[in-house]
Amino acid sequence: MKTGIHPTYYKESVITCGCGATITVGSVKNEINIDVCANCHPFYTGKKKRIDSTGRVDRFEKLAKKTEGLRENTRSKREKLLEKSKKKTEKIDASLETSK
Ligand SMILES: [Zn+2]
Numbered sequence: 001m002k003t004g005i006h007p008t009y010y011k012e013s014v015i016t017c018g019c020g021a022t023i024t025v026g027s028v029k030n031e032i033n034i035d036v037c038a039n040c041h042p043f044y045t046g047k048k049k050r051i052d053s054t055g056r057v058d059r060f061e062k063l064a065k066k067t068e069g070l071r072e073n074t075r076s077k078r079e080k081l082l083e084k085s086k087k088k089t090e091k092i093d094a095s096l097e098t099s100k
Pocket of ligand 1: 019020039040041
């Protein structure tokens, strides 16, 4: 092995998870911090939990709620317009029939 080119190898470096779990492994880094591990990841725990440190999911849900309300409003507007146009065509039909 060539000297002076290899990083220091720590036989017992500690990986610390956000949930508090620690894992001891061999690594070139002495301390490693991670956000999720097998103890707390939803895939392994089976619990529904979002890993969302920046709040993007929350922002998306807020936006989805907003647009949902808008969509309902536009639907009702569309229905109103349809009713109006139906009434108009009925009026026109009635006037055509009377003119005959
Ligand atoms: Zn964890």
